[in-house]
Amino acid sequence: MNTNNQIRQLLRRLSSFLAGNGKMWVADYGEAPEYFVAAGNPVGIVSNRALSVSTDSPEAAGPDVYNKHPYELTVSGNSMQPKGISDGDRITCTPVSTDSVANIGQGEFIVIKVDKDFYAARRQTARFAHKLRRVVCNIGDVADFEEMYDTVQRIDDSVLLDHNKSDLKKKFEETREFYGDSEPLMLSTTYKEGSLRYSFHPVRFVEATATKVLPKD
Amino acid sequence: MNCVNLLAFIQIAVAFDFGLLYFSNSHIFKNLQKRLLDEMENLGAKNVEEGKQLREDHKRTSKIPVRKCRAKLADTLDKISYHTNPDNTNWGKYAYLGLYSGLYGILCLLLIGIEGSWIQKECRNFLLISSEIIIAFELISIIQIKKVTDGEVSYLKVYKNIKILLTLLALATLSAYTGWYFHFFNAFNPPFVLLATVAVYMPVIVYVVRLWITIRKVRKLYDDCNRQLIEFKQLIHSPAPDR
Numbered sequence: 001m002n003t004n005n006q007i008r009q010l011l012r013r014l015s016s017f018l019a020g021n022g023k024m025w026v027a028d029y030g031e032a033p034e035y036f037v038a039a040g041n042p043v044g045i046v047s048n049r050a051l052s053v054s055t056d057s058p059e060a061a062g063p064d065v066y067n068k069h070p071y072e073l074t075v076s077g078n079s080m081q082p083k084g085i086s087d088g089d090r091i092t093c094t095p096v097s098t099d100s101v102a103n104i105g106q107g108e109f110i111v112i113k114v115d116k117d118f119y120a121a122r123r124q125t126a127r128f129a130h131k132l133r134r135v136v137c138n139i140g141d142v143a144d145f146e147e148m149y150d151t152v153q154r155i156d157d158s159v160l161l162d163h164n165k166s167d168l169k170k171k172f173e174e175t176r177e178f179y180g181d182s183e184p185l186m187l188s189t190t191y192k193e194g195s196l197r198y199s200f201h202p203v204r205f206v207e208a209t210a211t212k213v214l215p216k217d
Numbered sequence: 218m219n220c221v222n223l224l225a226f227i228q229i230a231v232a233f234d235f236g237l238l239y240f241s242n243s244h245i246f247k248n249l250q251k252r253l254l255d256e257m258e259n260l261g262a263k264n265v266e267e268g269k270q271l272r273e274d275h276k277r278t279s280k281i282p283v284r285k286c287r288a289k290l291a292d293t294l295d296k297i298s299y300h301t302n303p304d305n306t307n308w309g310k311y312a313y314l315g316l317y318s319g320l321y322g323i324l325c326l327l328l329i330g331i332e333g334s335w336i337q338k339e340c341r342n343f344l345l346i347s348s349e350i351i352i353a354f355e356l357i358s359i360i361q362i363k364k365v366t367d368g369e370v371s372y373l374k375v376y377k378n379i380k381i382l383l384t385l386l387a388l389a390t391l392s393a394y395t396g397w398y399f400h401f402f403n404a405f406n407p408p409f410v411l412l413a414t415v416a417v418y419m420p421v422i423v424y425v426v427r428l429w430i431t432i433r434k435v436r437k438l439y440d441d442c443n444r445q446l447i448e449f450k451q452l453i454h455s456p457a458p459d460r
Contacts (some may be wrong), residue, residue, distance in 0.1 A: 064259065082295035116258055157288040164288070168257065194299025 011215055038128035039087070040079030040190055040197075042114045070094050073111065073130065073215075079191050080132055085109070085213055086202050091132070092136060099184065100123060100136035101138065101203045108135045110188065130203035132210065133188035133199060143181035145172050158196055168198050175200040251303050253428065258301040261439040268294050268442055271449055272401045286449045293442045300435050309362050314355050314420040317382070324386075343393035343406045348412035355419045365419045 075089045085091070092109050096104065104110060111130050119126040136156050142148045149168065153159050159168055175185060184203040189196055228306075244437070268290050276284055324347060328340045 040291075076303075078299075082298050156289065157284045157289075160285045161288050161292070191295065191299070193297035197293065 035090070036076045036110055036128060036133045037045050037079035038073050038079075038085070038114070039074040039081075039085065039132050040192060042044060042119070042126045042128035042131045058155055070211075071208075073132075073210075075132060076128065080109075080134070082191050082194055083109075083134055090214040091210040092214070094211050095208045095210040096206060098206075100206050101206045104135055104138070104186075104206070105154055105207060106135055107136055109133070110135055110206050112188075112209050113205045115202075115205060121127075123177060130207065131190075133190055133201070134185040136198075138184070138186050138190060138203065139200075141184050143176060148172060157183040158189075166199070171198050171200055239248070250428070253432070254301050254303050257432065259436050261297065261442060264439065264442050264446060265294060265297060265409070268449075270445055271446065271453075275453065280452075283449070286445065286452055290445045290449060293438055294444060297438045297442065299433065300431060300438065314423060317351050317354050317358070318417050318420060319418045320364070320382070321348065325330075339459050341409070343390055343410060345391040345405070345409055346393055347386055348409070348416045350382070350389060351416045352412065352419070354382055355416070359423055386431055 071093055072090050073093055074093060075085055075087060077088045080086075091109070091111075094109075110133055112133055114126045114128055114131055116126045137152060140149060141149050142151070147157065149165070152168070158164050176183075179185070179202055185200045186203050186206060188199055188201065190199065191197060243330075275287060278284060278287075292417065315336050328344060330374055
């Protein structure tokens with residue numbers, strides 16, 4: 001966005017703030033539109049990019065998840081930057097069924113539906129409907145951490161590091177506590193300031209694989 | 218109050234110029250930041266490439282010590298990639314501090330004309346009290362900005378902060394008028410110059426400190442990368458056991 005447009009936008013917001021009902025200024029607490037996906041923690045503050053697109057635009061209709069056609073999402077945040085996906089990049093997503101999730105390979109990017117109840121239970125408000133992660137493996141309904149760790153460490157080197165193993169255990173126990181021991185889970189990763197972070201998600205929340213990245217304009 | 222003239226003028230210029238940092242992609246600070254990050258990236262580029270190649274060459278190893286080394290190296294390389302990417306070190310978000318600096322500058326400008334009048338003492342006290350409030354707000358904003366690690370910053374609760382700030386400034390006015398304050402110094406100029414300088418130059422101070430922190434962080438990461446490369450090479454060239 002060039003300087004003139006930014007100044008014009010600022011003046012519009014200022015006049016709206018002074019003369020309007022000030023709604024625009026509570027955007028901190030707003031939710032991201034459906035066509036954005038959080039690269040990192042979906043409870044983060046929604047970026048200006050996510051809030052700057054008009055609700056009249058065709059993108060505002062949301063992703064075409066239910067019709068099983070490929071659709072595009074815009075990435076919000078730089079958490080996946082170590083793996084080449086930056087804030088503002090657009091990803092092409094191919095919907096997957098729960099049965100075909102088992103075929104998703106290690107290292108593929110996936111779009112996961114955000115479970116707001118999970119975050120609410122931790123007294124957090126999720127501001128995104130989807131989040132982007134990179135697959136490690138499908139761990140199924142394994143309930144014992146050591147058994148799960150034994151499986152994962154055969155295919156992923158990062159869990160061999162002590163601090164990563166602790167993070168893995170903590171996330172596993174939190175997820176099992178909420179979803180129960182029989183829920184099939186998928187292990188995936190994201191990053192926080194370049195440091196690896198693990199997350200477990202029920203397989204039923206995996207919506208799509210991200211198969212193509214278009215850099216931001 | 219003569220120094221108020223100079224400080225207010227400098228402050229307006231600094232806040233205005235720093236505000237442009239947020240809007241302009243060709244601002245000198247942004248160019249400086251980009252150039253610095255490019256140079257830092259080039260500094261360790263050879264080691265980073267070597268690290269990536271080593272990891273790729275030993276992707277299929279089953280030896281645990283080598284795999285652990287691969288993992289440590291991956292961790293370091295990811296952090297280097299993150300911290301040397303200009304998109305991730307958008308210190309322009311600290312330009313929000315210019316909002317409070319600018320407000321203080323406007324207050325100083327408005328009060329310049331009061332010099333010599335019957336409320337000169339109250340104005341001086343108000344300037345001192347309000348500078349402390351502004352500095353407190355700037356420090357709180359720095360903490361809020363630091364918490365937002367991902368992507369851009371959205372408004373930073375500016376609306377609510379401004380309302381609280383204006384309320385506190387109103388209380389500061391009351392305090393200055395009624396004499397409900399605590400004196401550390403008898404003179405006006407020395408504490409005012411110090412406090413006003415900090416309030417005015419806080420965006421620049423923070424920007425420079427962030428720059429310094431990033432340089433130190435990246436240098437440490439390059440040292441870690443170097444050390445891990447040596448360890449990796451020693452491991453692959455020695456007949457290490459599998460466990």
